[in-house]
Amino acid sequence: MEQRIDRIKKQLHSQSYKLTPQREATVRVLLEHEDDHLSAEDVYMLVKEKYPEIGLATVYRTLELLTELKVVDKINFGDGVSRYDLRQEGAAHFHHHLVCLECGSVDEIQEDLLDDVEKEVETRWNFEIKDHRLTFHGICHRCK
Amino acid sequence: MEQRIDRIKKQLHSQSYKLTPQREATVRVLLEHEDDHLSAEDVYMLVKEKYPEIGLATVYRTLELLTELKVVDKINFGDGVSRYDLRQEGAAHFHHHLVCLECGSVDEIQEDLLDDVEKEVETRWNFEIKDHRLTFHGICHRCK
DNA sequence: CTGTCAAATGATAATGATTATCATGATAAT
DNA sequence: ATTATCATGATAATCATTATCATTTGACAG
Ligand SMILES: [Mn+2]
Ligand SMILES: [Mn+2]
Ligand SMILES: [Zn+2]
Ligand SMILES: [Zn+2]
DSSP: OHHHHHHHHHHHHHTTOOOOHHHHHHHHHHHHTTTSOEEHHHHHHHHHHHOTTOOHHHHHHHHHHHHHTTSEEEEEOSSSSEEEEEOOTTOSSOOEEEEETTTOOEEEEOSOOOHHHHHHHHHHSOOEEEEEEEEEEEEOTTTO | OHHHHHHHHHHHHHTTOOOOHHHHHHHHHHHHTTTSOEEHHHHHHHHHHHOTTOOHHHHHHHHHHHHHTTSEEEEEOSSSSEEEEEOOTTOSSOOEEEEETTTOOEEEEOSOOOHHHHHHHHHHSOOEEEEEEEEEEEEOTTTO
């Protein structure tokens, strides 16, 4: 945890941003909810527990900044809000999601699985892949 | 074109919906822009050219209805709007997209490519896949 | 034909997430 | 200490989408 925050701090400094107390509190909330898919409002409410004087705008700004630095990925599951998902450190690509149509749960697949598909796309469509988004919609193991 | 509209008409009737003039005008616009990825506002402006008295709410309602019937797919590329994409008739799964980070273009991949990956996900994660969304972000063939 | 009724429409208000603005506060270098 | 820059918080503005409601349409029964 602390080492992770330290690395994010360095990453911020390398772009001449500071790790302010508000930003640190926000990052801590994200780390403590690594498996969840929190909206900005969700993050705001959780950060307020430790840092009640923080403003909603600051949370939005911090999430935007972390997205820029590729610490988190901004993702949209089709309900009306953006959700922020901590990226695996050092992962080349964003991980995949399993969205259950029954219970609404969102599970993660950390393995890439797309190597072959991406090779094919790169050659046949002459497209240089930088990243991807893959979501499966269906019935989760709990609902079956 | 006419046959396609006829099949959509039957699909509507089978759920006891009618193909009103407004709905038909909207469907025609979608068919005429099959390769584009139009927002509700885009569709509204295009429909107005043929049917100026249509209201924006009706366009939203029609797009919602067509999404329900799986005639179109609602998709979100991360700019603030939903876009509506005509589905290939009879396709089991939604097609894939190539989004260029340089020029913003969105190209389509109609081939499935995911058969093997889906088999693996179904068995290893015990998840019954109904549909998917796959988007690649990178540099398109024109920008290279 | 008419009258009836549910479905559909269009104008517009309301909502809700996100962004912009701006005065104030913190920080670090000079 | 002074100044300059960055960051923050309150709040207003924006903008896509949804809800509301009075009116219209079209299928159907008599
Ligand atoms: Mn995730
Ligand atoms: Mn498409
Ligand atoms: Zn489930
Ligand atoms: Zn391009």
